[in-house]
Amino acid sequence: MVNFLIRRLFYMLVTLFFVSIIGFALIELPPGSYLDSELQRLRQLGGNLSQSQIRSLEIRYGVNDPTYLKYWKWVSGAVRGDFGESFEYKKPVGELIWGRLLFSVTLAFSSLIFAWLVSIPLGVYAATHRYTIPDYLITAMQFIGVAVPQFLLALVLMVFATTVLKQEVGGLVSQRFVNAPMSWEKFWDFVSHLWIPIIVISAGSTAWLTRVMRANLLDVLNMQYIQTARAKGLKEGVVIWKHAVRNAIHPLVMAIGGVLPALISGEVIASIVLNLPTTGPLLVQALIKQDMYLAITMVMFLSIMLIVGNLIADLLLAWVDPRVRLE
Amino acid sequence: MSVAQQPSSSAIPTSAPESAAPEEDIVLEVQDLHVYFYTQIGVVRALNGVSFKIPRGKVLGIVGESGCGKSQTSLATMQLIPRPGKVESGKILFREFNNQEPIDLLTLERNSDEMRNIRGDNISMIFQEPMTSLNPCYTVGDQIKEAIILHQGVDKEEAHTRAVDILRKVGMPNPERIAISYPHQLSGGMRQRAMIAMALSCTPTLLIADEPTTALDVTTEAQILELMRDLQREIGMSIMFITHNLGVVAQMCDEVAVMYLGRIVEWASVDDIFYNPKHPYTILLLRSIPRLGSEEHIRLESIKGSVPDPYTRVPGCPFHPRCPSFMPGLCDVEEPPETTVDGNARHTVRCHLYT
Structure with missing residues (x-):
């Protein structure tokens, strides 16, 4: 078992090495760089920029360096825990993503556990009561769960929470707790905000896992x-x-491997609609703006989570x- | 008026044994058992009035082709008929001890505590496929212990000791090791031994063996049969031995019931079945066994035709479409009653040739 673990860890490192190279190359592939959008912004602000000014900015951002040099700059820092600086936010990448990453992982795991807690009993019930009315109801719910788009479900739940439950929705915590120190009250508020994203994110996988559970159990029985x-x-x-x-x-069980990244990419839409500080929207922004060190770092962390x-x-x-x- | 109602024929099997052996100790008595399957394309009559008795300490062989209802008979006894099957009518009387008032198992609720206490404790079962009849997720020892803890109310350590003992008894080399092994680590023969160990762990009164050696090779089969015979004598249990292999019957059984299409067509001692078979079906079955020493290049006889499809009902004797002694106007009209052969109350046959 120990041997197995050591071997697996070694393979993981090799996989990550290749992911970093391919990921970096892909991010470098589109023409232009972050500087183009930055220059456009500066021109709008203060008219013309001289060639020498542009030149000095290029040197400062290092955008014209060859790809292997940029890769080396990033990877030599990354192994020491320094992931470079985000062009857009002018902050170290590490500082930017830790909180979001932690929240994303929390959300993904809560969603997976929620999916299990719902799909296992439902699947078992459907299989042991095959061709009864509850079984048909569960089947119908599964199809709805798979078919409803996440943003729609998120909107419906938000409306439901605000009008029926009189709850504040969106964000991590209610407005009054945003700058408050951590307390049980704040934690409870956080939990009561979490249920909507959990349901939205896990609806599809819950429905699918229920189906799988039912089919498999019927075979096993x-x-x-x-x-x-x-x-x-x-x-x-x-x-x-x-x-x-x-x-x-x-x-x-195997779903952990597959569902985890799916949940993380799936939460992008839910996070945008629900205004949640997860990795999803940040990654999309970073890719659009070609904020390359931020993008590659997040790609790496998502890969690590997948592995x-x-x-x-x-x-x-x-x-x-x-x-x-x-053996 | 149907033939079955005739006083002479219906009176013989019930009254004759009583006068011959008044204190006969019957462990299991099945009376007129009907099991139907209500499927979407029609009703399958799996058992149409099966009746037999198993005396204490004896082995009854139930023989027949695939689909004749052998397995359904055993499952009905355990109350484990799968859906959409249903016991329509009949009685299954079980006596754990001699002179005890019999319990009709069919009056017990399928999943009631009484029925579950009988299952695995008083009546246990071995299945055909040793490769799939043990749960791959639990060790052999754990699966044996489960039954012991359930029925004998002992703690885990005591159950473990007993499980290892029973594994030793069924001839497992290194039983301590086998107890902590998973089924996939054992061969087919070993798994069947483990199944036997599990079935015998609570010293049952009746063991139902549903083709226990069909999936094994011949040398392993011989070992398993010898083991079952030895343990049967030692524990003194009765066995309902279901098989399609007449060679195995000769080796294992005291009495034989030959089944065809959900009915018992002939019942006799093992000697009578082999040396004095009466029913044309039994005779044909015996002729279709390949024999050592028979002349070379002689074609093996087979029974013409095949078992009719299960949704149709054959009028009269169920075997008449394939029977060489078919008598038109009688066999395809009237169902033959149960008749004793030559006044021997322990040999009955259902055939118009003997009425």
Whole structure:
């Protein structure tokens, strides 16, 4: 097991190395640079800029350096924890993204756990009550969950929260807590703001996972060992939850690997609509403005999360199913 | 008036054994069991009035082609008939001890505590596919312990000791190691031994073995059969042994019931089945076994035709479309009653040739 982990960590480093090169090349690919939009802004402000001024700015931003040099500048800093400076925000990249990254991860994991908590019982119920009215209702809800666009769901929930629940929506916390120190009250306010994004982000994956759970459990319930478990005299609940669900849950565990990045990219729209300080909108902005050090750093962190998510999924799967364990 | 109502034929099987052996100790008695499956394209009559008895400490073989209702008989006894199947009528009387008032298992609720206490404790079951009949997610020991803890109310450590003991008893080399192994680490024969260990862990009164050796190779099959025979003698349990292999029947069983299309067409001691078969179906089944020492290049006999599709109902004797002794006007009209053969109350047949 230790060997397996060491090998996996090594592969992860190799993968990240290639991701950084390809990511950097892709970000460099479009013509122009951040300086073009910056120059345009300066021209609008104060008329003409002389060639020498432009030249000095080019040198300052280093935009005309060859790509490998820029890459070296970034990567040599990154391994020491210095990810360079954002052109647009004039702040160190690290400072800009830590908070957002943390919030994004919190949101992604809460959404995944929410998706599990809803989809596992619903899927089990649908499978054990196949072709009954509740099963049809669950199926109908799944289709709605997959089909409704996130921004629409976000808007509907915001309207619902403000008109019916009389709740303040949007942002992380209510206005009155924005500059207040951390307290239980503020934390509770934060939690009560979190439910809308969690539902919006996880609606699609919940619906999909319910479907998967139902289909898999139906397969497993036909297996001989389920008959064996019943023949032992076990209660039906034990047969289902101990013997059947554990064999049907593989795709839901593997979902951590796949759902995590999907949740993170999926939250862009929800975050824009709900005005949430997550990584999604920041990454989109950075790519549009060609704020390259910010962009590549975020791409790297998303890749790390994808890889770590997959590692967690593999470890969990080995825990659930002994056949996956390496001898 | 149907033939089954005739006083002579219906009286014989019930009255004769009583006078012959008044204190016969019957563990399981199935009476007129009907199991139907209500599918979307029609009703499948899986069992049409199956009746048989299993005496204490004896092995009853149930033989027949695929789809004749062997497995459904065993599942009905366990009350594990899958949906959309349903027990229409009949009785399944079970006596755990001699002289005990029998319990009709069919009157118990399928998932009631009483039924679950009988399942796995008094009646246990071994299935056909050892490769898939153990849960891949739990160790062999854990799966055996589960039954022991459930039915014998002992703590985990005691259950573990007992599980290792029973694994040793079924001839597992290194039982401590096997107990912490997962099913995928064992071979087919080992898994079937583990299944037997699980089934015997609570020393059942009746063991139902549904084609336990079909998926195994012949040498493993011989070992498993010998093991089952030894353990049966040691524990003194009865076995309902379901198979399509007549060679296995000869080796294992005391009595044999031959099934065709959800009915028992002949019931006799194992010697009578092999040396004095009466029903044309039994005779044809025996002729279709390949034999060592028979002349070379002789074609093996097979039974003409195949089992009719399950949605249709065959009028009269279910075997008449394939029967070489078919008597038009009788066999395709009237269902033959159960008749004793040569006055031997332990040999009955359902065929118009003997009425």
